[in-house]
Structure formats: structure tokens, C-alpha cells
Amino acid sequence: MKRILFLCMIALFAVSCSKKVKVSGVIKNGSPLERVEFIDASGVATLPLINMGVDAKGNFTGEFEAPKNGMYAMTYAGQMAFVYLKKGQSLNISGDAMSFPNVFTIQGDAKANNDFLKETQAYMEQYLGKLDMSIISKDEKSFLTQVKKINDDLTKNIDDAASKTKADSDVVTLKKDELKTHILTFLSQYEANHGEAVQQPNFKVSTAFKDYTKSLEADGDKMIKNLPLYRNYLLNKIGNDFQKFALAQSDKNTASMSSIFAKYLKGKSEYSQDTKDYLLAFVISKFDLNPFADNTEAIIKVADDNIKNAEVKKDLKAAFDAVYGLKKGTDAPASALLKTDGKSTTLADFKGKPTLVVTYASWNPYIAQSTIPVLKEVVEYYKSKMNIVLVNLDDTKAQFDKTYPTLMKGISGVNVYAEGGLNSKFAKDYSVFGFKIPGFTLLDKDGKIAGPTYYNLGEQKFIEMLSKLTGIAAPAAPEAQVAPDWNGQQTAPAPQPEAAQPQTK
Structure with missing residues (x-):
């Protein structure tokens, strides 16, 4: 027993x-x-x-x-x-x-907590939708009275909905923190715009106003971790101040937004380290995550030197890996792959020659029409000097077995399957996501990462890397045609749009 x-x-x-x-x-x-x-x-x-x-x-x-x-x-x-x-x-x-x-x-x-969120969100949207934004023009005392009533009314609705749906205390607290952030945004907008609205450019809010703001920000260290909305609030609040700081920097025309913002945060003694970490990570993600930027190492260094929070570091590293790809010169992960005969292999088995690794899935609506025709030409041109490995990321091997013979017909390469598709160890090791396929990664003859993952076979840097690894000069591009302008003079062709790049949110 x-x-x-x-x-x-x-x-x-x-x-x-x-x-x-x-x-x-x-x-x-x-x-x-x-x-x-x-x-x-x-x-x-x-x-x-x-x-x-x-x-x-x-x-x-x-x-x-x-x-x-x-x-x-x-x-x-x-x-x-x-x-x-x-x-x-x-x-x-x-x-x-x-x-x-x-x-x-x-x-x-998850039913009770999400029923609670659905009910409170509907009430909040309805309530706030009735607000007359002329409250920005009200005198400070009347404005604060109305804002506090809004806070009280919506807090009561949250408590009533929590009792009705039997929601967990954690989700109730999260909803109240979200409400606090909305109220803080109202306060920030009033402080920034009231003077202009009433034609009093020297208007300053009172101590009572500032104290109320501080009371709502009391749990800021918790809210910065759980609410992107609160991060947005803080960034908007310091926006003008940061802009003045950035314009005063001697390297404003060459430095990244992240490096300037990191310097700015060092002077914000009122912010905790966690708050600084989340705000800097947000700015890095929004402004400086570019897969083909020339300053990727510098951006990573800004994060390494300034961010202390382990969770933020880990999360940001995942973003770096997803956007920048695996680090150049590192060994390609030896994740297991299945060949068409059912035998196991890894990319390490293809050492000796450079390797083009193509990641794709049959459910991707663009691969058959947009990718395969160009891929055939690329493979045919370079196949004598490099390996071609076609990694399928369908949900099941049965799906792979059914689709690859038709989809990859006529392409000289080794067809393999990553068991589990986008949820496989291969996908995790190589930071492959749905928005990153089809993708094209190059390995050198020693099985090391040769550069970032590309998403456009016509990308100039990708073509240059192919030529460098194989020793085969890229085919000459057709001579650009020029057309006369209305004055009879020759004009260069209009620039073509670049391929869309994957982004983080």
C-alpha cells in the first residue's frame, strides 16, 4: 500500500x-x-x-x-x-x-482564465471606447479625478469577472497590471500634450500628479518582465529625452541605435538593472536585428556587455541565432537526419566538399513555384564542386516520402528528413522556423558554418560565397537594359525590391 x-x-x-x-x-x-x-x-x-x-x-x-x-x-x-x-x-x-x-x-x-480575459477585455474595450479624448484639455485636478474613476471602475469589473469565472490570482494580477499600464499611458499623454492643448507651453504637472504616477509604477520590475505593453509605455515616456541625448552624441551618424541607447540607459539611475535589460533588448530587437548587417558582432557585444538578466540574455541569443544564423566558423551541429532508405546521417558525413543545405517543407506555398526552378539552375551550375543536401521539414516521414520525389525531381542532391519537422532537434539546433523556410545555408569543406542563412538564391552575397567556396565563377548577369527618359537621356533601371527577411516581434 x-x-x-x-x-x-x-x-x-x-x-x-x-x-x-x-x-x-x-x-x-x-x-x-x-x-x-x-x-x-x-x-x-x-x-x-x-x-x-x-x-x-x-x-x-x-x-x-x-x-x-x-x-x-x-x-x-x-x-x-x-x-x-x-x-x-x-x-x-x-x-x-x-x-x-x-x-x-x-x-x-485553460478555460476559466481565458473566459476571464475574454470578459474583461470586452468590457475594457467598450468602456474606453466611450471616452472623450477632450479630457486632455481638462484642468489637472478634474483629469486626475476622471482617470482615478476609470481605474476604479475597470478594477471592479476585473474583480467581478474573476469571481464569476474563478480565474487564478496570477492572471487577475496580470490584468490589473495591464490596466495600470493603460492608466500610466493616459497620464503620460496628458503630461506631454496638455500644455499644447490649452496653449500653455510652460505647463508642468503637480507633485500630486507625479505621486500618483509613481504609485502605479511601484511594481515596475514585475511589469517590465511580464508586459511588453509596459515596456512600450516606458520607451514612449523617455522618447523625447533619448532623442536629445542621441543627437548630442559625436558618433550619432555611425553608431548603432543599440549602442547609443545602452549609453543613455547608464545615466538612468532611477531604473533597475532588469528594466534596463528589457528596454535595451527591445531596442536591439526592433532596430538592429538585420541578418546581413555588417555590424552583427558589435550588436552582440552591446548585448553581452550591458545585459545582466540571464533570462533576457537567453531570449536575445535565440533571436540572434534565428536572425543572424549560426556563428561563422563553428562546426555544423551533428543533428540526426533520415535518408530515403531509412538510414541515419548527419551533415558531418558530407565533409570533404563544400555543402549547400536547403531547408524546406512541402506545405510552404512558395517553394514549388518560386524556389524550385531557381534552385535547379543553382544546383546544376555548382554541383560538380559541392554537395547538395535537401532537408525536408514536413510533419511526418510519410508526408516526406510522399512529396519529395515530385517536389525535388530533377535536382541532384541527397534528400533527407528531419524527424519531427519544425519541432525536430535539427530545427532547434539550426534555429529553423516557419518564417525561415525555404532557407539556404553553406558549409565549408570541413563542415563548418560558412556564413548566414540566406532566403533568396539571387542574393549577391550568397552568390559570392558560392563562388568562393567552389572556385566556380558566378555566371555573368545579363546586361541591364536602359530606357530613355522623357528628355531623351539614358536612365538606369529602377532598383528592384529586396527579398523579405525574417523578423522578430
């Missing part, structure tokens, strides 16, 4: 400590060409934690490691909605493709 009780306690402990969220669902009229993703909405990198395919009947299923209890973005067909999830939960989601994910139903462990 004691043994049975002991085993039951172990099982209960394992379930309670599990970080995995199990999700299943059905999207009526869903398309197999679309994917369902979940993203940690409070993180810095905001990269997909899972990418799930939708079958012919609209079903999807999967599980992922939840880094924390909090808000997660759920995406489908270019649309996004937010849900509150806790580690170890199981949930079922249903909706119609015409309105999903903007309209959906949740059942399971």
Missing part, C-alpha cells in the same frame, strides 16, 4: 512540475497549407515555441515547453490572438477558419 501511495505521489509531482502545454483543436474549413503557432508574448525574442500542421479535417495537435505562466500569442493564417497559459496545462481549441484565431473557444485546464 505504501509503495502504491509513493508511486502516486511521484506521478502527481511529475505532472505538477511539467512545463509542457498539451494543445489540440479543430479549425472548421481549415487549410493544410496554414499552420498554428504559439509564441511567448512576454519574451524578448517572441519566436514560435511550436508549429503545428492542420490536416484535411482541420485538426491539429502538439505539445511544447512553456517557459512561464503568462500570455501566449496564437497565430494562424497571418492573424494573431492571445491566450493565458500555465505550465502543464491541457487545452482544446476550436474555431472556424473564416474568423480564427480572432474568434475561438477554449476547453480544458
Whole structure:
């Protein structure tokens, strides 16, 4: 009996400590060409934690490691909605493709908390939608009275909804912190715009106004970690001050936005280190994450030198890996791949010659029409001097076996499958996400990363690297045609748009 009780306690402990969220669902009229993703909405990198395919009947299923209890973005067909999830939960989601994910139903462990969010969000939008923005013109005392009433009314609604839905205290606190941030934004807008609105350019807010602001910011260290909305509030609040600081810097025309902002934050003694870390990570992600920038090492150094928070460092590194690719000169990860005969291989097996690694999935709507014709020409031109490895990231090997013979027909290369697709170890080791395929990575003859992952086979730097690795000169581009302008003079052809690059949120 004691043994049975002991085993039951172990099982209960394992379930309670599990970080995995199990999700299943059905999207009526869903398309197999679309994917369902979940993203940690409070993180810095905001990269997909899972990418799930939708079958012919609209079903999807999967599980992922939840880094924390909090808000997660759920995406489908270019649309996004937010849900509150806790580690170890199981949930079922249903909706119609015409309105999903903007309209959906949740059942399971996450139902109560998300019913609470749905109810409070609807009330908040309705309440705030009725506000007359002329309150900016009110005298300070009247403005503060109205803002405090807004805070009280919406707080009461949060408490009532929490009691009705039996929501967890954590999600209730998160919603109240979100409300505080909205109120702080009102206060910030009033302070910035009231003087102009009433034609009093020297207007300054009172001590009472400042004290109320400080009271709402009292939990700032917690809110900066959980609420991107609060990070936006702080950045908007210091925007003008930072702009003056940046314009005064001697290196303003050459330094990155991140390096200047890092210097600015050193003078903000009122901010905690965590606050500085999250704000700097936000600026790096928004302004300086460019896969083909010449200053990538400098940007990484700004982060390494200034950010102390381990969670922010880890999150930002994931963003660097996703955007910049694996570090040049490092060994290509030896992640297991399956060949068409079922035998295992890794990219290390292709040493001796440079290797072009193509990552793709058959469900990607662009690969057949846009990528394959150009890829055939590239492979045919360089195949004598390099290996070609075509890594498939479909959800199942059965799907790979069914699609690769047709999709890759006529391309000289080794077809392999990353078991688990975008959720495979290969995808994690190489930072491959749905928005990064098809992708093209080059390895040197020693199996080391030769440069960033490219997403356009016509990218000039990619072509130059191909030529450098193989010793085969790139084919000459056709001579550009010129057309006379209206004055009869020759004009250069208009610049062509660059291929879209993957971005973090």
C-alpha cells in the first residue's frame, strides 16, 4: 500500500512540475497549407515555441515547453490572438477558419482564465471606447479625478469577472497590471500634450500628479518582465529625452541605435538593472536585428556587455541565432537526419566538399513555384564542386516520402528528413522556423558554418560565397537594359525590391 501511495505521489509531482502545454483543436474549413503557432508574448525574442500542421479535417495537435505562466500569442493564417497559459496545462481549441484565431473557444485546464480575459477585455474595450479624448484639455485636478474613476471602475469589473469565472490570482494580477499600464499611458499623454492643448507651453504637472504616477509604477520590475505593453509605455515616456541625448552624441551618424541607447540607459539611475535589460533588448530587437548587417558582432557585444538578466540574455541569443544564423566558423551541429532508405546521417558525413543545405517543407506555398526552378539552375551550375543536401521539414516521414520525389525531381542532391519537422532537434539546433523556410545555408569543406542563412538564391552575397567556396565563377548577369527618359537621356533601371527577411516581434 505504501509503495502504491509513493508511486502516486511521484506521478502527481511529475505532472505538477511539467512545463509542457498539451494543445489540440479543430479549425472548421481549415487549410493544410496554414499552420498554428504559439509564441511567448512576454519574451524578448517572441519566436514560435511550436508549429503545428492542420490536416484535411482541420485538426491539429502538439505539445511544447512553456517557459512561464503568462500570455501566449496564437497565430494562424497571418492573424494573431492571445491566450493565458500555465505550465502543464491541457487545452482544446476550436474555431472556424473564416474568423480564427480572432474568434475561438477554449476547453480544458485553460478555460476559466481565458473566459476571464475574454470578459474583461470586452468590457475594457467598450468602456474606453466611450471616452472623450477632450479630457486632455481638462484642468489637472478634474483629469486626475476622471482617470482615478476609470481605474476604479475597470478594477471592479476585473474583480467581478474573476469571481464569476474563478480565474487564478496570477492572471487577475496580470490584468490589473495591464490596466495600470493603460492608466500610466493616459497620464503620460496628458503630461506631454496638455500644455499644447490649452496653449500653455510652460505647463508642468503637480507633485500630486507625479505621486500618483509613481504609485502605479511601484511594481515596475514585475511589469517590465511580464508586459511588453509596459515596456512600450516606458520607451514612449523617455522618447523625447533619448532623442536629445542621441543627437548630442559625436558618433550619432555611425553608431548603432543599440549602442547609443545602452549609453543613455547608464545615466538612468532611477531604473533597475532588469528594466534596463528589457528596454535595451527591445531596442536591439526592433532596430538592429538585420541578418546581413555588417555590424552583427558589435550588436552582440552591446548585448553581452550591458545585459545582466540571464533570462533576457537567453531570449536575445535565440533571436540572434534565428536572425543572424549560426556563428561563422563553428562546426555544423551533428543533428540526426533520415535518408530515403531509412538510414541515419548527419551533415558531418558530407565533409570533404563544400555543402549547400536547403531547408524546406512541402506545405510552404512558395517553394514549388518560386524556389524550385531557381534552385535547379543553382544546383546544376555548382554541383560538380559541392554537395547538395535537401532537408525536408514536413510533419511526418510519410508526408516526406510522399512529396519529395515530385517536389525535388530533377535536382541532384541527397534528400533527407528531419524527424519531427519544425519541432525536430535539427530545427532547434539550426534555429529553423516557419518564417525561415525555404532557407539556404553553406558549409565549408570541413563542415563548418560558412556564413548566414540566406532566403533568396539571387542574393549577391550568397552568390559570392558560392563562388568562393567552389572556385566556380558566378555566371555573368545579363546586361541591364536602359530606357530613355522623357528628355531623351539614358536612365538606369529602377532598383528592384529586396527579398523579405525574417523578423522578430
